[in-house]
Each structure stands twice: as structure tokens, then as C-alpha cells.
Amino acid sequence: MDFTFTEEQQAAAEAARGVFGGVAPDAVPSPALTLGAVADDFDRELWARLGDADLLSLLLAPEYGGAGLDAVALCLVLRESAKVLARVPLLESCAAAAAVQAYGGEELKSDLLARAGHGEVVLTVAAAGRTGHDSAELAVTARQEGDHWTLDGVQTAVPWAYNADFVVVPARTDAGRTVLALVPRVHQGVVLAEQFSTNGERLAELHLDSARIAARDIIEADGAWEWLRDLLATGTCALALGLGSQVLRMTSEYTGKREQFGFPVATFQAVAVQAADRYIDLRAMEATLWQAAWRIASGAPGALPAAGDVAVAKIWASDGVRRIVQTAQHLHGGFGADTDYPLHRYHAWAKHLELSLGPAAAHEEALGDLLAAHPLG
Numbered sequence: 043m044d045f046t047f048t049e050e051q052q053a054a055a056e057a058a059r060g061v062f063g064g065v066a067p068d069a070v071p072s073p074a075l076t077l078g079a080v081a082d083d084f085d086r087e088l089w090a091r092l093g094d095a096d097l098l099s100l101l102l103a104p105e106y107g108g109a110g111l112d113a114v115a116l117c118l119v120l121r122e123s124a125k126v127l128a129r130v131p132l133l134e135s136c137a138a139a140a141a142v143q144a145y146g147g148e149e150l151k152s153d154l155l156a157r158a159g160h161g162e163v164v165l166t167v168a169a170a171g172r173t174g175h176d177s178a179e180l181a182v183t184a185r186q187e188g189d190h191w192t193l194d195g196v197q198t199a200v201p202w203a204y205n206a207d208f209v210v211v212p213a214r215t216d217a218g219r220t221v222l223a224l225v226p227r228v229h230q231g232v233v234l235a236e237q238f239s240t241n242g243e244r245l246a247e248l249h250l251d252s253a254r255i256a257a258r259d260i261i262e263a264d265g266a267w268e269w270l271r272d273l274l275a276t277g278t279c280a281l282a283l284g285l286g287s288q289v290l291r292m293t294s295e296y297t298g299k300r301e302q303f304g305f306p307v308a309t310f311q312a313v314a315v316q317a318a319d320r321y322i323d324l325r326a327m328e329a330t331l332w333q334a335a336w337r338i339a340s341g342a343p344g345a346l347p348a349a350g351d352v353a354v355a356k357i358w359a360s361d362g363v364r365r366i367v368q369t370a371q372h373l374h375g376g377f378g379a380d381t382d383y384p385l386h387r388y389h390a391w392a393k394h395l396e397l398s399l400g401p402a403a404a405h406e407e408a409l410g411d412l413l414a415a416h417p418l419g
Contacts, residue, residue: 045332047114054115057095058122061088065126067384073242074381074390080242083205085129089161092130099159101140106155112339113273117280117331124284127384127391129243131166131202133277137270138165138210141222145266149258150224165224166206168197168248169274174397179220179267182250184213189257193223193231193250203227203234203246211248212267222261222270229253240393269338272352275399276334279359282395283327286366289388290320293370296377313373320369323362330355346412353409360399367392 047055065088071080092098100115102108109115116136123132139158142151157163172181172195182195193213203209208224215221225232231253237245294317297308307313334355337348344351367389371378378385399405 045329045336047118050109050111051115051118054097054100054109054111055118055122058097058119061091061095061097062122062126062128064091065128067127067387068382070127070129070384070387071242072381072387072390073240074386076242079236079238079244081129082244084131084202088128089130089164092132093159093161096159098132098136098161099139101136102143102155102159106143106151107159108155113276113335114332114339116273117277117335120277120280121284121287124281124391125288127241127285127387131164131206133274133281134166134201135164135206137273137277138167138208140273141210141266141270142224142261144269145222145261145263147258147261150261154224163208164202164206165208165210166200166202167210167270167274168200168203168212169271170197170199170398172196172198174198175400178271179212179214182211182213182223184215184221184223184260186215186257187254190254191221191223191257191260193225193253193255195250197248197250198245199237199239200246200248201239201243203248204236204244209248210270211250212271219262219264220267222266223255224259224261225250225253225255240397241387241390243394268349272334272338272348275352275356276331276338278395278398279327279331279334279355282359282363282392282399283324283331285388285392285395286320286324286327286363289366289370289385289392290317290324292385292388293317293320293373297373307373316369316373320366323358323365327355327358327362330358345418346416350409350412350416353405353412356399356405357402357409360396360405361402363392364396 099108100111103110169178171178181197182193184191184193211223211225212220231251233249235247237247239245298306300307334351337351
């Protein structure tokens with residue numbers, strides 16, 4: 043197992059650090075100080091800087107103005123974005139564009155990808171299903187009618203839906219196949235109902251009532267949704283890793299300066315043991331993330347399908363990010379809840395990521411099903 047990053051991947055991470063270096067977590071809108079949504083839109087200025095730095099086109103081929111990199115490079119950039127709580131649809135838009143490139147028709151790719159890579163078109167994905175606990179592809183039905191498809195159903199907790207140009211919606215056909223539909227935000231038969239995340243960002247419940255989508259905007263290729271779903275999950279694990287590493291760094295700095303009985307609290311055994319446990323969580327989150335990202339990027343065979351590596355990464359990310367922020371709050375004492383200090387923002391974002399990933403027990407069950415279906419000989 044070799045987790046050495048290529049020069050191109052390291053260059054993408056370095057470019058991301060340059061862009062995100064100007065973002066102050068203290069200035070990120072706080073859900074504790076805002077009633078309702080913390081903002082009406084994502085950070086458009088930061089989005090433009092990401093486009094100028096070619097970080098929105100990482101996964102796109104050179105013919106679409108991209109760098110032709112892979113999921114590992116995207117996860118490196120996502121890790122840096124989470125360290126500063128960057129309020130941009132970086133994961134959703136890049137993953138959706140990559141799915142269009144890999145599985146979409148030539149007309150759709152020619153029309154969409156270059157603009158998405160420059161940030162002119164913003165994409166998001168409806169991946170939570172009807173309730174957040176069921177499979178997303180079962181929440182919407184799709185039937186073909188000539189040169190159009192008609193969609194009906196509901197998807198909950200769609201991120202950035204009010205500000206994206208298109209929502210990629212998985213839908214099930216009468217034949218039991220899953221297709222991906224690029225649904226315009228403003229379109230007949232499309233209604234958004236406002237929801238709010240734990241971090242104060244505005245989500246949407248997407249209602250589709252006989253929404254007619256042109257056939258060219260439908261991706262029918264087998265495996266497209268499964269690939270996109272795994273990429274989104276792995277990217278969310280990268281966000282959890284970046285957030286967790288920043289929170290652990292904040293905790294280390296605080297406990298190294300905070301004194302009790304004339305000594306830094308970091309020198310107390312109980313504090314050191316808790317911090318060491320969270321460091322172990324972080325290293326496990328990191329190892330399992332890169333394994334999952336490598337499987338997606340390389341398509342390499344394994345004892346289990348790539349979904350198994352993704353499930354393991356989700357188990358560690360979901361539980362790990364929760365444990366890290368809870369320990370950080372405990373070791374910061376009352377200071378951790380001070381709204382003038384950014385830790386409470388990280389806690390709110392961590393809860394959002396934990397809920398997005400789903401409970402570790404569900405991923406353990408999914409992993410068990412994969413092991414049952416693919417016995418290790």
C-alpha cells in the first residue's frame with residue numbers, strides 16, 4: 043500500500059492552501075448567531091477564486107479545460123477546504139461534473155463541462171432520498187416519453203439547491219434501472235421547500251411533480267449513480283478529515299497555553315490520553331479515506347468492491363469526526379462554546395457531516411452484506 047501523492051496531486055493541494063489561506067473561520071456565519079439560514083448564497087467570491095485557480099476543473103479532461111486528475115486530488119483539495127469551513131459547493135459540483143464526463147452523452151458534455159469547470163455553471167446532487175435514511179434512487183420515479191423523461195418524487199436535504207443551476211437527481215425506472223437526471227433549479231414541475239442544516243446552511247426538499255426533462259439531460263449508463271454516490275461519500279470523508287485535523291490542532295494549541303496549578307493542561311495525563319485517542323481516530327480516518335479514494339480513482343480490483351472501502355471510510359469518518367469535536371469541546375471547557383471563538387462553528391459543521399454520512403452501524407451492516415456476498419477465500 044503506497045499513499046505517496048503524485049506531484050500533480052501535491053500541486054493541487056498547494057494551490058488549494060493558497061486559495062483557502064484567505065478564508066477566516068471566525069468570519070464564517072455562525073448558526074448560533076443567526077435565525078434561519080446563515081446566508082442566502084454560498085461564498086461567490088471564494089468560488090470565483092477557485093475557478094481562477096483551476097480547482098473546479100480538477101477532474102475534467104484537458105479538452106474541457108481541466109487538469110485530468112482523480113478522486114485523490116479532489117479529496118486533497120476538499121480536506122483543505124474543510125479546515126477553514128469554506129462555504130462553497132466544491133464537492134457536489136465537481137463530483138457531478140465528473141459523473142457527466144464519465145457517463146453522459148457527448149452533447150451534454152460539450153454544453154456543460156467547460157462552463158462547470160470555470161464555475162459559470164453550478165451543480166449539486168440530491169443524494170439523501172426521501173427521508174435521509176432510504177436509498178436516494180428510490181425516492182424519484184422516471185419514465186421515458188419520446189424525447190423527454192418525466193420525473194415524480196421527493197428528495198430531502200439537497201445542499202446548495204437554491205443556488206445551483208442544476209440538481210443531479212437519481213431516479214428509478216419501471217424496469218428497475220437507475221438513471222441520473224440533470225434538473226434545472228427553475229423549471230416547470232420543480233418546487234423547493236426550505237430546510238436548514240445544523241451548520242445553518244440552507245438545504246432544500248426537492249419536489250418533482252411531472253417534471254419533464256429532455257432526454258439529452260438524462261444519464262442512462264449503468265453504474266453512473268453508484269460511482270457518483272461513492273465519490274460523494276468519499277469526498278464527505280475528506281471534509282471530515284480536514285475538519286477533524288483542524289479541530290485537533292486548535293485543541294493542541296489551546297491546551298498547550300491554558301494553565302492550571304501552574305502547568306499547561308496539556309501536560310496532565312487525562313488530557314494527553316484523550317488527545318492521543320483522537321489522534322488515533324484521525325490517522326484511521328486518513329488511512330481509510332485514501333484507500334477508498336484510490337479504489338475510485340484507479341478502478342483497481344480488490345477482495346471486495348470499492349463500495350466496501352467506501353463503507354470502511356464512512357465508519358471511521360462518521361464516528362471519528364464526532365469524537366474529535368466532542369473531545370475538543372470538553373478540553374476547551376466553557377471557552378469552546380464562546381461565539382467569538384470558531385470552535386462552535388466546527389462543531390456545527392461536524393454534526394452536519396456526521397448526519398450526511400449516516401450512522402456507522404448502518405455502514406457496518408452494509409460492509410457485512412458485502413462480505414457475505416464476496417467471501418474472502
